[in-house]
Amino acid sequence: MVSVEREGEQKRSLSYRKNKCVGCGICSDICPTEALRLGPLVPIARGLVDMDYVNVDKNKCALCGLCASSCPFDAFQFKIDDINIKENELYPKWKSSAEIDEEKCLYCKACETACPRDAITVSRELPDRNKLVSGEIEINEDTCIYCGICDEMCPADAITMNNENIQDPEIIVDKDKCVYCLICKRACPVDAIKAACRSCSYGVYEINPEDADTKGYTFIDNETCVKCGWCQEICPVDAAIVSKPFEGEAIFAEEAECKGESCHACMDICPCNAVSLEDGKSVINPDFCILCGACAKACPQNRIIIKRDKINLENVRSKSWQKQIDKLAGVESK
Amino acid sequence: MPVEIDAEKCGKIVNCPGEGLCIKVCEQGAIVNENDDPVLIPENCDDCDLCIQSCPNQAISKKS
Numbered sequence: 459m460v461s462v463e464r465e466g467e468q469k470r471s472l473s474y475r476k477n478k479c480v481g482c483g484i485c486s487d488i489c490p491t492e493a494l495r496l497g498p499l500v501p502i503a504r505g506l507v508d509m510d511y512v513n514v515d516k517n518k519c520a521l522c523g524l525c526a527s528s529c530p531f532d533a534f535q536f537k538i539d540d541i542n543i544k545e546n547e548l549y550p551k552w553k554s555s556a557e558i559d560e561e562k563c564l565y566c567k568a569c570e571t572a573c574p575r576d577a578i579t580v581s582r583e584l585p586d587r588n589k590l591v592s593g594e595i596e597i598n599e600d601t602c603i604y605c606g607i608c609d610e611m612c613p614a615d616a617i618t619m620n621n622e623n624i625q626d627p628e629i630i631v632d633k634d635k636c637v638y639c640l641i642c643k644r645a646c647p648v649d650a651i652k653a654a655c656r657s658c659s660y661g662v663y664e665i666n667p668e669d670a671d672t673k674g675y676t677f678i679d680n681e682t683c684v685k686c687g688w689c690q691e692i693c694p695v696d697a698a699i700v701s702k703p704f705e706g707e708a709i710f711a712e713e714a715e716c717k718g719e720s721c722h723a724c725m726d727i728c729p730c731n732a733v734s735l736e737d738g739k740s741v742i743n744p745d746f747c748i749l750c751g752a753c754a755k756a757c758p759q760n761r762i763i764i765k766r767d768k769i770n771l772e773n774v775r776s777k778s779w780q781k782q783i784d785k786l787a788g789v790e791s792k
Numbered sequence: 793m794p795v796e797i798d799a800e801k802c803g804k805i806v807n808c809p810g811e812g813l814c815i816k817v818c819e820q821g822a823i824v825n826e827n828d829d830p831v832l833i834p835e836n837c838d839d840c841d842l843c844i845q846s847c848p849n850q851a852i853s854k855k856s
Binding site for chain 1: 848
């Protein structure tokens with residue numbers, strides 16, 4: 459939905475994208491005309507009210523596009539003559555990114571599980587089981603009494619007994635599923651099953667290494683990813699590479715008291731799942747923190763201070779814009 | 793020191809843009825709805841100040 463639009467020499471429009479906004483307030487800190495106002499952050503984060511984190515004052519907005527350029531989450535879309543400034547080489551670009559090295563990825567799905575934004579999808583194709591084990595199995599239908607014991611016991615769900623037609627029952631072994639464990643053979647009360655495992659009788663069975671490979675594809679949705687670094691930390695083979703929007707640290711004001719369990723505003727708003735409570739006080743894990751400052755804005759005690767040493771926003775060509783952007787560096791609390 | 797609710801600024805909960813947001817945001821149960829007015833239970837207040845910053849009418853404060 460377009461928040462502000464005007465036509466002059468150019469047609470300019472600014473659209474707020476609620477689903478991308480995390481409530482960090484960088485836009486309101488940076489807006490040169492103070493046109494952006496934050497809503498009640500904690501109630502919104504907790505889903506108590508259905509409001510936007512950011513409200514745009516149409517009368518104050520100068521449609522400069524600084525908010526859209528400096529939002530690390532792409533929550534503002536700014537268009538000039540219907541072309542997004544992301545496509546315009548004159549405007550700043552974030553250097554932050556998150557990528558998966560497909561050469562290294564084992565498709566273990568650890569990143570998919572850990573991602574606090576549900577931005578990662580791993581699709582994988584498992585090896586054929588029947589290429590990894592080898593053997594023989596046969597059920598003698600003349601001897602079989604169709605008791606179904608093998609069906610119930612088979613750990614691989616490879617045997618199906620169907621006695622719906624009591625006159626003509628059937629028993630089927632799915633050889634794609636059978637792992638030749640021989641449980642069925644041992645449990646059969648009438649010795650109707652002949653089975654042998656080739657892997658066991660001849661020692662380690664030689665398989666084609668390619669047949670054992672899990673193939674797949676890991677996709678990071680850049681529309682929802684916040685470059686928090688969870689995937690990078692959790693990946694057992696260092697296949698995820700994340701570069702964050704800011705460098706620096708989040709520190710706590712010593713004089714302020716954390717209300718811990720009573721409040722936990724910081725935990726609720728953090729888009730990165732980087733905040734936890736230890737001994738009743740909130741702590742921020744720097745591995746996952748992106749220094750967006752949402753927690754500092756949400757904390758009613760003003761206990762959190764975001765120190766940004768480096769802003770990875772490149773191609774800032776205007777000096778006045780650079781001056782505004784530099785306000786994000788250094789110490790900031792509320 | 794517990795917070796104070798200014799009844800005049802607050803008005804009735806039925807008129808609150810946040811539909812009694814202070815009550816919803818306080819997990820300590822320190823503010824309750826009594827006859828459509830938010831009423832403070834001081835012994836439950838842990839001074840987290842979430843209600844102060846959430847109140848759409850700026851009706852909650854602390855004596856300084």
